[in-house]
Amino acid sequence: MSYKKPESVLVVLFDKHHRVLILQRQDDANFWQSVTGALEAGEQPIDAAYREVAEETGLILSPDACPIEDCACINRYEIRPRWQHRYPPGTTHNTEHVFRACIDSRLPLQLTEHLHAEWVSKDEALTRLWSPSNREAVAKFVGVPQ
Template identity: 55%
Template sequence: MEYKRPESVLVVLYNERGQVLIMQRNDDANFWQSVTGTIEEGELPVQAAYREVGEETGIVMAPESGAIVDCQHINQFEIRPEWRYRYPPDAFINTEYVFAVQIASDATITLTEHSAYQWVEKPVAAERVWSPSNQAAILAFVPELK
């Protein structure tokens, strides 16, 4: 088995009304999140952000568009014990690079790694997501729009 790198991206997607897209994980019905994913070998965090948005939502954006904003924020957190087997034996901490992007509320979402999605108001999204770093990113980087 090839181990995952303990470096990832978190990409918060929001629409023109300030609603946040949250997705329910296939493997845990209580785990809602924004787009996340491992940075592949040789890949820059921003490249991973574009790739992961495309893979998890079907929304393909060209990196040269500059649509995805680097929030200039990095989180470090303990890898969930039940997921540690996916990482090298000495990996206990994950480094997460935070990004945000506004997409249209009528964009077609095609889920590949999640069982459901919802557009919800910012406070609701922050309350529903499982990860504290995801919650903080929603509160800090989703602008108040209406």
């Protein structure tokens, strides 16, 4: 088995009306989140952010047409016990790099890793997102000038 690296990206996607894209996980229907995923070997966080957005939503963003912005925020959190088997033995914490991008909410999504996607108000996102670090990122980085 190949273990995940305990370093990941969180990419908060929102539109010009400050509505936030939230995604419902396949393995836990009560877990709503933004785009997130582990860095691959040798990958830089910004590259992982672009890759994860493409993999999870089908949206191909680019630095020229639709840039992903580094929020200069890094979180460290405890990995849920039910997911610790995905990481090297003894790994209990993950380091998360936070990014954001303002995108057109009319673009069609192609979900590959989630059951459902919804565009919701910032307030609704703050009540439905499972992860505290995800809620903090939405609170801090959605609705402020880029």
